[in-house]
Amino acid sequence: MGKKLIITNNIRKLRFNMNEMTQLELAEKAGVSRQTIVALEAGKYSPSLELAFRIADAFSVPIGDVFINERKEKYYDK
Amino acid sequence: MTVKSKRTITSMLVSTILLIAYIAFALKKYSSGQESLKTWAITILIFIGITVVAQIIIQILYHIVFAIGIAVKERECNEKNIDRTISSSMVEDEMDKLISLKSTNISFIFAGIGFLAYLVLLAFGGPAVLALHILFGSFLTGVIAAGGVSVYFYERGIQNG
Numbered sequence: 001m002g003k004k005l006i007i008t009n010n011i012r013k014l015r016f017n018m019n020e021m022t023q024l025e026l027a028e029k030a031g032v033s034r035q036t037i038v039a040l041e042a043g044k045y046s047p048s049l050e051l052a053f054r055i056a057d058a059f060s061v062p063i064g065d066v067f068i069n070e071r072k073e074k075y076y077d078k
Numbered sequence: 079m080t081v082k083s084k085r086t087i088t089s090m091l092v093s094t095i096l097l098i099a100y101i102a103f104a105l106k107k108y109s110s111g112q113e114s115l116k117t118w119a120i121t122i123l124i125f126i127g128i129t130v131v132a133q134i135i136i137q138i139l140y141h142i143v144f145a146i147g148i149a150v151k152e153r154e155c156n157e158k159n160i161d162r163t164i165s166s167s168m169v170e171d172e173m174d175k176l177i178s179l180k181s182t183n184i185s186f187i188f189a190g191i192g193f194l195a196y197l198v199l200l201a202f203g204g205p206a207v208l209a210l211h212i213l214f215g216s217f218l219t220g221v222i223a224a225g226g227v228s229v230y231f232y233e234r235g236i237q238n239g
Contacts, residue, residue: 024162024163024166027166027169028162028166031169031171032169032171032172032173033082033166033167033168033169033170033171033173033174034163034166034167035080035081035082035167035173035232036171036172036173036174038080039173039235042235043235044234044235044236045173045235045236045237046237046238047172047173047238048172048238050172051171051172
């Protein structure tokens with residue numbers, strides 16, 4: 001079995017950059033509950049690929065700008 | 079604590095109170111010597127009906143209290159924003175489905191163990207009424223345990239895969 005991925009996200013930062021978009025607005029755009037956005041920001045939930053794309057669409061950015069594979073980042077830093 | 083955790087805890091509390099009430103009622107009835115399987119089956123069916131009705135009433139009350147809570151907390155918001163907050167909190171999304179899947183697994187484990195105990199008891203000539211109650215108790219315990227698991231995942235978080 002492969003090593004567990006450590007996936008972090010920039011949702012809080014992207015919301016701030018999008019004119020302080022509220023969690024409720026993002027939840028409505030992504031089609032999930034506000035609690036799910038709260039859990040995502042707190043790193044308590046890793047979304048499905050579909051939801052990850054929907055969140056990236058809500059910010060109009062590529063998925064890689066929203067979700068980051070920390071292990072991969074470390075690999076590239078070497 | 080999230081809205082969904084609170085809703086689950088409310089539901090669990092109702093189930094637990096009804097289970098305790100049933101145990102008290104059943105012990106009293108059992109000691110009075112009524113042991114007909116048919117009578118117990120009718121009693122359990124009535125109890126299930128009461129549980130369903132109680133859960134519906136509690137959920138309606140919970141929604142009303144939640145709506146009032148939002149309205150009080152966000153006094154400056156208009157009605158439309160309050161509606162948005164409530165409907166966004168009640169949406170069932172992929173995280174809810176994942177948690178529901180995990181908690182249902184737990185309730186199946188309880189129900190499975192209960193069913194095995196039921197069969198073993200009957201196989202060894204145990205009283206049918208007791209076997210019926212073991213089966214019923216395992217289902218109810220499973221439902222309460224599933225609620226506990228849901229709250230755990232809502233609070234601690236859950237990962238796909």
